Amino acid sequence: DAKTTQPPSMDCAEGRAANLPCNHSTISGNEYVYWYRQIHSQGPQYIIHGLKNNETNEMASLIITEDRKSSTLILPHATLRDTAVYYCIVRVTNFGNEKLTFGTGTRLTIIP
Amino acid sequence: DSGVTQTPKHLITATGQRVTLRCSPRSGDLSVYWYQQSLDQGLQFLIQYYNGEERAKGNILERFSAQQFPDLHSELNLSSLELGDSALYFCASSVLSGNTIYFGEGSWLTVV
Numbered sequence: 001d002a003k004t005t006q007p008p009s010m011d012c013a014e015g016r017a018a019n020l021p022c023n024h025s026t027i028s029g030n031e032y033v034y035w036y037r038q039i040h041s042q043g044p045q046y047i048i049h050g051l052k053n054n055e056t057n058e059m060a061s062l063i064i065t066e067d068r069k070s071s072t073l074i075l076p077h078a079t080l081r082d083t084a085v086y087y088c089i090v091r092v093t094n095f096g097n098e099k100l101t102f103g104t105g106t107r108l109t110i111i112p
Numbered sequence: 113d114s115g116v117t118q119t120p121k122h123l124i125t126a127t128g129q130r131v132t133l134r135c136s137p138r139s140g141d142l143s144v145y146w147y148q149q150s151l152d153q154g155l156q157f158l159i160q161y162y163n164g165e166e167r168a169k170g171n172i173l174e175r176f177s178a179q180q181f182p183d184l185h186s187e188l189n190l191s192s193l194e195l196g197d198s199a200l201y202f203c204a205s206s207v208l209s210g211n212t213i214y215f216g217e218g219s220w221l222t223v224v
Binding site: 034036038041042043044045046049087093094098099100101102103104 | 114116143145147149154155156157160167168170200202204206209210211212213214215216217218220
């Protein structure tokens with residue numbers, strides 16, 4: 001699996017957009033970019049994923065660069081409940097390698 | 113609520129004992145994953161089952177074993193427990209092997 005690099009921590013003011021970067025320069029053509037978050041010690045929560053196009057759902061937007069070597073997760077209007085560790089994961093989805101490999105993630109703190 | 117159910121939520125047991133953690137995947141999900149999260153190791157993939165068959169193996173100790181039953185629920189058996197096995201154990205599931213993975217809330221195991 002391709003490795004990802006994320007800043008260890010970030011702060012964001014409540015109500016502002018939180019932009020979380022992820023570098024995945026060794027990503028392969030068949031690997032997807034997934035984002036999960038973990039609030040305190042709860043189970044990791046799926047946020048969004050994409051292959052090469054930008055994606056948006058009710059939780060967030062995912063912007064993937066054209067060369068696919070990096071991406072940004074955007075939480076448009078951050079709330080205190082968005083304080084969590086955010087994981088960017090590159091994942092193949094076939095050949096028995098469908099597991100998610102978690103790194104250390106970015107600890108996002110929303111400041112009131 | 114992800115739809116993945118894990119029992120028990122909390123478990124305290126003594127060294128040398130054996131415990132079984134149970135997971136009910138989301139309705140219709142064929143694939144089940146087990147992860148371990150300890151303070152110093154982060155989220156570690158243990159094992160994956162797909163429709164009753166072992167699909168992928170990660171850093172699972174020989175003292176640990178798992179299975180997926182015909183009704184698709186899964187059990188993780190931990191034996192000869194050591195203090196270092198104290199951790200959060202997460203189960204996750206997906207419809208098919210390459211689809212989005214959803215996590216349960218975990219089982220807290222404390223070995224004393």
